[in-house]
Amino acid sequence: MLKGKTILLGVCGGIAAYKAAALCSKLTQAGARVRVIMTESALQFVTPLTFQTLSRHDVYTDTFDEKNAAVVSHIDLADHADVVIVAPATANMLAKMAHGLADDMLSTTLLATMAPVVVAPAMNVHMYDHPAVKSNMSVLQQRGVRFVEPGVGQLACGYVGKGRLAEPEEIVAYLERMFAERKLLAGKRMLVTAGGTIERIDPVRYLTNDSSGKMGYAIAEAAGRMGADVTLVTAKTGLAAPEGVRVIPVISARDMLEAVMSRLDESDIVIKSAAVADYRPAVQEARKIKKKEDTMTITLVKNEDILQTVGENRTHQFVVGFAAETAPTEQMIMDKLMRKNCDLLVVNDVSLDGAGFGLDTNIVNVYDRNGLLEAMPILSKLEVAEKLLKLVAARVSAAGSES
Structure with a gap:
């Protein structure tokens, strides 16, 4: 999985920097092209010559020390990386990343890259547990930064606890899994709906x-x-x-229905996560309705159920529905899954803390036709998405093997 990949390794200042040398060696042995950026603090623990020898490439330590006049080094490194791994990542670097600071070669490059970023923290157990550090890590996770959890054990400071840099073998295995995941849905055409539809009463x-x-x-x-x-x-x-996603903007439920149904035949997987209005005004006024009486009655008519329409017209598609509920029962969930002809139904109770609209986290239960398939604890919405898509990929792959 790593052969031919360009991996940008950021090394921060901490005693665990010596493990980064072993990581560099293992990545190179796996066939990856490793480029190394060291912070000024990292130079106090390991020399650039160590990483230069192991990677067989120049090591970067200073934003202004341009080694090739034809390129701007931090942009060139950022552009050509398949993945960026920061190991060890100190509390200081996590703070820089969370707040968008760019005062050295590594932090500047991290702002410039569009490649996936993986972070392997290493620090004192109390530092790792500090609210500021936890907040910074939460911000980064919400932005899509991946974390390789530190280990528990004897730390350099003498404490025993969580904070040891993950072993180089663990980090290599993590990167291999990550690149493998990037092929899970290769060649599949996916249609996703999102957002809340708008049903006009009048122009305002x-x-x-x-x-x-x-x-x-x-x-x-x-x-x-x-x-x-x-x-x-x-x-x-x-x-x-x-990035890289084809976007079709719509306004109303009827707009979304048309956009979905016109693309259904060409889709392999449909994931209906939009919050679609169940009803719309029977009449949309051409002009602003003036305030007259103390009360006003608006007649609503039912919108066509997009998920059910997809379920009724599907041919080869794998269909995933979402249901935002308050106090859902299993009977209600299974009835909805069967009635709408879904392969999976993702249910979240929006009355729970951490699972409501507008949040960066979610708590969901995934059901198939046999009942509860997986209960996910509170996670970032990106983590929920990744877990859900792994379930989808496994089901789609199994169905393809049987056909």
């Missing part, structure tokens, strides 16, 4: 819901990373489109 008023679109956008981003050809049909959100 509308009915909508609290959906932020974050779950659907996380699914689209994760699917793209796993090699899928992704089309994102999105209602209102304030989110930037994931």
Whole structure:
């Protein structure tokens, strides 16, 4: 999995920097092209010559020490990396990354790269448990940065606890799994819906819901990373489109229905995570409704159920539905899954802390036709997306093997 990959290794200042040398060696032996950036503090523990010898490439330590006049080094390194791994990552570097600081070669390159970023923290157990460090790690996870958890054991400071840099073999295995995941959905055409639809009352008023679109956008981003050809049909959100994803903006439930059904035949996987309005005003006024009486009655008519329509018209597609509920029962869930002809139904109780609309986290249960398949604890929405897509990939692969 690592053969021919360009891996940018960032080494920060900590006693665990010696393990980074072993990591560099193992990555090189696995066939990867390793480029190393060392912070000024890292130079106090290991020499650049060590990494130069192990990687067989120049080592970068200073933003202004340009080794090749034809390129800007930190941009060139950022552009050509297949993955960036920071190991060891100190509390200081985590803070820089979380707050977008760029005051040295490594932090500047991290801001410039579009490659996946993996972080392997190493620090004192109390530092690792500090609220500021935990907050910084949470921010980075929400942005899609991956973490290789530190180990528990004897630390250089004399404490015993969590904070040891993961062993080089663990980090290599993690990177191999990550590259393997990038092929899980290769060649699959995926249609994802996201956001909350808008149903106009008049030119200045509308009915909508609290959906932020974050779950659907996380699914689209994760699917793209796993090699899928992704089309994102999105209602209102304030989110930037994931890189490499085809975006189809819509407004109302009827707009979304048309966009989905016109692309159903060409899709292999459909994931319906949008919050679609169940009803719309029977009449959309052409002009602003003036305030007259103390009360006003608006007649609503039912929108067509997009997920059910997909389920009724599917041929070869693998279909995943989402259901935002309050106090859901298994009978209700299974009835919905069967009625809408889904392969999987992802249910979240929006009354739970950490699972409501607009949050960066979610708590979901995934059901198939046999009942509960997986219960996920509170996770970032990107982590939920990755776990869900692994389930989807395994089911799609198994179905393909049987056909």
